[in-house]
Amino acid sequence: MQASGAQLLTTLxxxxxxxxxxxxxxxxxxxxxxxxxxxxxxxVLARHEQGAGFIAQGIARASGRPAVCFGTSGPGATNLLxxxxxxxxxxxxxxxxxxxxxxxxxxxxxxxxxDTYGLTVPITKHNYLVRSAMELLEVIxxxxxxxxxxxxxxxxxxxxxxxxxxxxEFDALPAPGQADPPPRFxxxxxxxxxxxxxxxxxxxxxxxAGVVVANASAVLRRLAETASIPVAATLLGxxxxxxxxxxxxxxxxxxAARYTNLVLEECDLLVALGIRFDDRATGKAxxxxxQAKIVHVDIDASELGKIKQPFVGIEADVGDIxxxxxxxxxxTPRCEWIRRVGQLRAAHPLATPxxxxxxxxxxIIRHAAALLGDDVIVSSDVGQHQMWVAQAFPFTWxxxxxxxxxxxxxxxxxxxxxxxxxxxxxKTVVCFTGDGSLLMNVQELATAAEEDVNIKVILxxxxxxxxxxxxxxxxxxxxxxxxxxxxxxxxxxxxxxxxVAAHDLGAADDPLATLAGALCTRGPCLINVPIAADANVYPxxxxxxxxxxxxxxxxxxxxxxxxxxxxxxxxxx
Amino acid sequence: xxxxxxxxxxTVRTAALLRLLVRxxxxxxxxxxGLFARRAFNVEGIVCLPVGDATRSVILLVVKExxxxxxxxxQLRKLEDVLDVRRAPEAQAAFAAVARWMD
Numbered sequence: 001m002q003a004s005g006a007q008l009l010t011t012l013x014x015x016x017x018x019x020x021x022x023x024x025x026x027x028x029x030x031x032x033x034x035x036x037x038x039x040x041x042x043x044v045l046a047r048h049e050q051g052a053g054f055i056a057q058g059i060a061r062a063s064g065r066p067a068v069c070f071g072t073s074g075p076g077a078t079n080l081l082x083x084x085x086x087x088x089x090x091x092x093x094x095x096x097x098x099x100x101x102x103x104x105x106x107x108x109x110x111x112x113x114x115d116t117y118g119l120t121v122p123i124t125k126h127n128y129l130v131r132s133a134m135e136l137l138e139v140i141x142x143x144x145x146x147x148x149x150x151x152x153x154x155x156x157x158x159x160x161x162x163x164x165x166x167x168x169e170f171d172a173l174p175a176p177g178q179a180d181p182p183p184r185f186x187x188x189x190x191x192x193x194x195x196x197x198x199x200x201x202x203x204x205x206x207x208x209a210g211v212v213v214a215n216a217s218a219v220l221r222r223l224a225e226t227a228s229i230p231v232a233a234t235l236l237g238x239x240x241x242x243x244x245x246x247x248x249x250x251x252x253x254x255x256a257a258r259y260t261n262l263v264l265e266e267c268d269l270l271v272a273l274g275i276r277f278d279d280r281a282t283g284k285a286x287x288x289x290x291q292a293k294i295v296h297v298d299i300d301a302s303e304l305g306k307i308k309q310p311f312v313g314i315e316a317d318v319g320d321i322x323x324x325x326x327x328x329x330x331x332t333p334r335c336e337w338i339r340r341v342g343q344l345r346a347a348h349p350l351a352t353p354x355x356x357x358x359x360x361x362x363x364i365i366r367h368a369a370a371l372l373g374d375d376v377i378v379s380s381d382v383g384q385h386q387m388w389v390a391q392a393f394p395f396t397w398x399x400x401x402x403x404x405x406x407x408x409x410x411x412x413x414x415x416x417x418x419x420x421x422x423x424x425x426x427k428t429v430v431c432f433t434g435d436g437s438l439l440m441n442v443q444e445l446a447t448a449a450e451e452d453v454n455i456k457v458i459l460x461x462x463x464x465x466x467x468x469x470x471x472x473x474x475x476x477x478x479x480x481x482x483x484x485x486x487x488x489x490x491x492x493x494x495x496x497x498x499x500v501a502a503h504d505l506g507a508a509d510d511p512l513a514t515l516a517g518a519l520c521t522r523g524p525c526l527i528n529v530p531i532a533a534d535a536n537v538y539p540x541x542x543x544x545x546x547x548x549x550x551x552x553x554x555x556x557x558x559x560x561x562x563x564x565x566x567x568x569x570x571x572x573x
Numbered sequence: 574x575x576x577x578x579x580x581x582x583x584t585v586r587t588a589a590l591l592r593l594l595v596r597x598x599x600x601x602x603x604x605x606x607g608l609f610a611r612r613a614f615n616v617e618g619i620v621c622l623p624v625g626d627a628t629r630s631v632i633l634l635v636v637k638e639x640x641x642x643x644x645x646x647x648q649l650r651k652l653e654d655v656l657d658v659r660r661a662p663e664a665q666a667a668f669a670a671v672a673r674w675m676d
Contacts, residue, residue, distance in 0.1 A: 117600060121603055122611055127600075129600065300651070301647050302647035305644075
């Protein structure tokens with residue numbers, strides 16, 4: 001067989017069952033785009049490479065399969081970096097394919113030359129600089145194998161332009177790259193964990209993204225129900241158990257409901273599944289789950305003992321371990337512990353003030369959730385709105401919730417929603433965003449209009465970098481600086497300028513009716529929801545503090561607003 | 574119980590010698606050195622030569638023995654181009670031989 005490097009690469013992507021690629025063409029990847037013209041792969045033209053990277057991430061997060069983005073050399077590659085780094089921290093299988101200047105010009109500071117390989121070493125699982133078209137036969141399947149194996153992650157393949165143009169002859173196409181089988185584990189370890197669970201008085205499951213990747217939500221739920229074990233989730237573990245499940249305690253950590261963190265204080269066995277003990281989840285790590293023996297199951301051996309030394313650590317697929325545990329764990333009602341958890345939940349519930357009012361944070365989230373039902377995908381940006389959604393949206397299934405957890409990238413929400421909508425065209429995708437975040441990738445409204453994706457951008461607009469403002473209020477003596485936007489853009493006009501329908505709930509006679517109409521009309525739209533600038537996310541664990549030291553919502557009466565949290569914090573120090 | 578990264582400050586004890594078997598191609602060294610550098614972990618000595626048919630290399634490293642080293646070894650094992658990592662105290666002889674050329 002004979003083909004150009006670009007044709008070969010395109011064929012190999014087709015054989016990986018890639019049907020959508022998000023990207024932007026430029027000088028150094030034009031041969032690839034020429035080959036893509038003749039392919040059945042659909043190309044989605046983003047308006048910024050970071051948008052392309054997050055569109056691909058949205059596809060990967062929503063589908064669970066590797067997704068691909070294209071960028072050219074130089075600025076194309078540097079613009080992709082944030083989306084690649086984001087995929088690294090959240091373990092998302094992303095394959096970024098970049099054009100590079102011709103081999104003979106590498107190292108000469110050629111036009112749009114940058115060391116993409118060097119730049120992406122610390123933010124990828126693995127990366128390649130392809131040195132001949134023949135190498136593509138190995139590199140492309142290997143890139144997909146690496147991206148999907150074990151703990152998934154991003155891979156960069158940098159392809160010089162002359163390699164794309166090089167004619168190559170080969171005998172046969174390689175098999176598509178697939179995930180390696182998960183690591184083997186010892187039955188002895190499973191028996192030890194089962195014995196610990198059976199002996200525990202107050203066990204708790206703490207679940208993270210690893211449970212989502214392992215498709216283990218059904219077995220987790222069975223095991224939790226059989227052994228009456230409450231379940232808390234990290235930000236990325238939301239949706240694994242339905243929010244209404246009586247054993248689910250919601251999100252743990254910095255913005256958890258107080259009862260959730262208090263249950264973790266009291267548990268005597270923490271079974272940590274597919275989590276990495278992120279500091280936003282643990283608070284001060286040394287004070288995390290002070291009474292508990294820790295069992296840690298993760299497919300990445302380097303996570304075991306990285307932050308908390310486990311009593312038993314198992315390098316394995318979470319689903320494999322849960323299935324192996326199932327026949328060994330004794331069914332028990334664990335009445336005393338379940339009663340205690342119920343007491344804590346009743347005494348320290350999540351406060352969601354204003355949840356009847358569609359012009360308040362919890363209200364817009366609750367109303368949107370009620371109108372949209374279960375069959376909706378939710379993306380968010382980063383900030384206060386993200387935490388309100390994590391606290392209050394009733395997630396019911398894994399991969400329903402797409403959010404930038406580890407890197408915390410403002411600008412994630414809109415392009416990720418576009419990607420999710422491309423992967424699931426029959427579903428509605430709602431993107432909760434803030435006025436700070438939306439502007440960081442607002443250009444992708446053009447992509448949304450062009451692709452006519454069924455996304456609803458709900459903008460919680462407080463005219464501020466709200467979480468920055470909140471921290472300045474609570475921890476910097478109310479000395480606000482650079483957190484308020486001096487000018488307020490007309491977001492509805494901006495959306496209409498991109499040919500995206502727009503609604504302003506603040507100006508609507510009947511905000512609920514306007515919201516319902518917008519959510520039920522197919523196609524992209526933006527819904528501007530003005531909210532109060534001083535609405536904060538509570539509770540809050542101050543950065544670096546233990547999870548037990550949470551600041552609560554200050555009481556509403558005429559007490560001075562400013563400085564409340566400071567008093568509460570300094571009183572504890 | 575072993576102290577962990579976040580629970581203790583690393584304390585230097587003595588030198589550790591590591592032997593890595595890696596794929597021999599440009600870039601593998603930057604993966605390995607980058608992993609140490611971005612954790613502010615100094616590599617005191619490196620010896621690297623191709624082995625066998627030169628598709629693979631052996632890298633000998635001298636690093637400081639501290640509590641973070643086990644985590645670094647686990648991170649090294651995650652690198653795609655690193656095929657094997659082990660402690661190799663016997664490699665001291667290699668560095669002694671090289672030391673003669675460093676004056």
